[in-house]
Amino acid sequence: MEKSTADSSNQPLEKSDAETGCLSIIVLGASGDLAKKKTFPALFNLYRQGSVKAEDVSEFLQLMKYTSGSYDTEEGFRLLDKQISEHEEAKSSADGSCRRLFYLALPPSVYPVVCKMIKLCCMNKSDLGGWTRIVVEKPFGKDLESAEKLSSQIGELFGEHQIYRIDHYLGKEMVQNLLVLRFANRLFVPLWNRDNIDNVQIVFREDFGIEGRGGYFDEYGIIRDIIQNHLLQVLCLVAMEKPVSLDSEHIRDEKVKVLQSVEPIKDEEVVLGQYHGYRDDSKVPDHSNTPTFASIILRIHNERWEGVPFILKAGKALSSKKADIRVQFKDVPGDIFNCEKQGRNEFVMRLQPSEAMYMKLAVKQPGLEMSTVQSELDLSYKQRYHGVTIPDAYERLLLDTIHGDQQHFVRRDELKAAWDIFTPLLHRIDKGELKPISYQQGSRGPAEADELLLRAGYVRTHGYRWIPPAL
Numbered sequence: 001m002e003k004s005t006a007d008s009s010n011q012p013l014e015k016s017d018a019e020t021g022c023l024s025i026i027v028l029g030a031s032g033d034l035a036k037k038k039t040f041p042a043l044f045n046l047y048r049q050g051s052v053k054a055e056d057v058s059e060f061l062q063l064m065k066y067t068s069g070s071y072d073t074e075e076g077f078r079l080l081d082k083q084i085s086e087h088e089e090a091k092s093s094a095d096g097s098c099r100r101l102f103y104l105a106l107p108p109s110v111y112p113v114v115c116k117m118i119k120l121c122c123m124n125k126s127d128l129g130g131w132t133r134i135v136v137e138k139p140f141g142k143d144l145e146s147a148e149k150l151s152s153q154i155g156e157l158f159g160e161h162q163i164y165r166i167d168h169y170l171g172k173e174m175v176q177n178l179l180v181l182r183f184a185n186r187l188f189v190p191l192w193n194r195d196n197i198d199n200v201q202i203v204f205r206e207d208f209g210i211e212g213r214g215g216y217f218d219e220y221g222i223i224r225d226i227i228q229n230h231l232l233q234v235l236c237l238v239a240m241e242k243p244v245s246l247d248s249e250h251i252r253d254e255k256v257k258v259l260q261s262v263e264p265i266k267d268e269e270v271v272l273g274q275y276h277g278y279r280d281d282s283k284v285p286d287h288s289n290t291p292t293f294a295s296i297i298l299r300i301h302n303e304r305w306e307g308v309p310f311i312l313k314a315g316k317a318l319s320s321k322k323a324d325i326r327v328q329f330k331d332v333p334g335d336i337f338n339c340e341k342q343g344r345n346e347f348v349m350r351l352q353p354s355e356a357m358y359m360k361l362a363v364k365q366p367g368l369e370m371s372t373v374q375s376e377l378d379l380s381y382k383q384r385y386h387g388v389t390i391p392d393a394y395e396r397l398l399l400d401t402i403h404g405d406q407q408h409f410v411r412r413d414e415l416k417a418a419w420d421i422f423t424p425l426l427h428r429i430d431k432g433e434l435k436p437i438s439y440q441q442g443s444r445g446p447a448e449a450d451e452l453l454l455r456a457g458y459v460r461t462h463g464y465r466w467i468p469p470a471l
């Protein structure tokens with residue numbers, strides 16, 4: 001554990017394996033939407049799993065204390081500190097160490113002042129060890145400059161080992177599976193490169209619009225909301241080299257290298273959309289230029305990926321709700337079965353809904369004739385892992401923060417490299433130099449996005465029909 005009590009240098013003073021002692025989780029912004037929808041349900045589920053008899057939500061609620069106060073004055077934070085200290089004294093654990101986890105479910109504009117107040121009033125004071133950690137949510141900045149400013153402000157108060165920048169996609173089962181799949185299977189090792197892979201798609205679709213989040217969404221748009229963080233993090237795990245070990249720094253070192261190898265985005269490789277009716281939201285200006293859909297090709301300039309387009313696509317108010325990664329392989333040279341037109345090999349990982357991975361491939365059509373058909377090797381989690389509950393991303397990530405594991409959190413240089421990629425494009429959209437194309441709600445988004453996909457080299461399978469296996 002890090003002993004950060006009397007440490008003003010922001011460096012970890014001491015490490016030990018023990019993660020014991022009184023734990024206080026302080027949710028700042030407890031009455032907000034994020035806390036209601038994600039943070040408290042995740043905490044309740046963690047509590048329920050760790051306790052034998054706590055099925056009852058009232059037991060969980062009894063563990064909570066609510067304090068209200070202003071974010072920019074010492075008074076409220078002194079009171080908060082007093083309450084945490086009382087709790088720590090009441091619970092005084094065998095080794096006397098105390099752990100304080102501050103979860104900032106707040107607008108980023110107040111992160112600096114809140115962090116300042118925590119540092120001033122609420123740090124772990126136990127002489128016997130423990131730690132103070134800060135969890136921050138996205139959006140972490142609006143562009144490179146604002147993100148760096150925010151990072152510097154928080155970085156003056158806390159060490160990188162104390163800051164946990166959440167990207168909840170890194171807590172999803174199938175996203176966490178990526179490293180295992182790529183590096184624990186000999187099957188994939190020789191294939192995962194430009195010699196065999198033609199193109200990669202990382203797709204997020206939602207079948208509902210902004211639903212009351214117009215104020216937030218119009219300021220950020222789909223690129224800042226989904227692509228610059230969630231989809232780009234997935235891209236890193238798809239494209240990175242094998243890390244030296246599973247140590248969080250080793251993994252993040254490799255992710256940074258991928259991000260730094262991304263080439264500048266070209267205008268002709270971007271399609272933006274805005275759904276018809278978006279501007280009806282009372283908080284959205286009548287002439288808003290904010291995209292609710294974007295399809296963007298990223299190109300990675302390195303030995304493994306030169307020439308392979310990574311198509312990142314995200315949209316709101318579309319015909320379906322899903323998130324998946326689709327890796328399309330090249331054609332087989334010298335096709336003796338004349339099966340090329342039936343479609344290429346594709347490896348698909350569906351992150352949601354219903355986690356699955358499947359490989360689309362050509363097989364002999366069952367029967368007397370020597371003809372081929374496109375079929376699949378299918379690992380559908382519901383069928384294969386019958387009765388297993390897959391934990392919510394926030395549950396895993398909260399547990400990681402308690403265990404001090406930063407593997408699934410975004411490091412400062414990673415964040416900077418991510419903003420580096422998208423800032424020029426975002427600035428041009430903000431200035432109105434690039435305009436979104438209008439699309440109908442419940443559609444696939446602008447037809448131009450499918451045209452871009454074809455131009456990128458994606459070959460669609462026609463006539464493929466999946467028959468779900470019976471349970």
Ligand SMILES: NC(=O)C1=CN([C@@H]2O[C@H](COP(=O)(O)OP(=O)(O)OC[C@H]3O[C@@H](n4cnc5c(N)ncnc54)[C@H](OP(=O)(O)O)[C@@H]3O)[C@@H](O)[C@H]2O)C=CC1
Nearest residue numbers: 201203326348356357358376378379380450460461464466
């Ligand atoms: N284990 C499982 O659960 C399995 C499920 N299936 C299901 O079978 C169905 C077919 O699977 P699959 O072939 O992989 O996926 P799809 O046919 O849904 O998509 C394949 C590709 O074609 C694009 N596309 C889809 N519709 C259109 C369109 N009208 N015009 C242009 N492009 C389009 C998709 O883009 P975009 O991604 O943007 O939609 C994607 O790039 C899916 O519903 C899939 O979920 C298949 C195998 C296993």
Ligand SMILES: O=C1O[C@H](COP(=O)(O)O)[C@@H](O)[C@H](O)[C@H]1O
Nearest residue numbers: 168169206225226230323352393
């Ligand atoms: O971060 C966000 O993610 C959600 C989608 O999360 P998911 O886990 O349901 O895929 C999205 O609706 C929201 O706009 C965005 O801020």
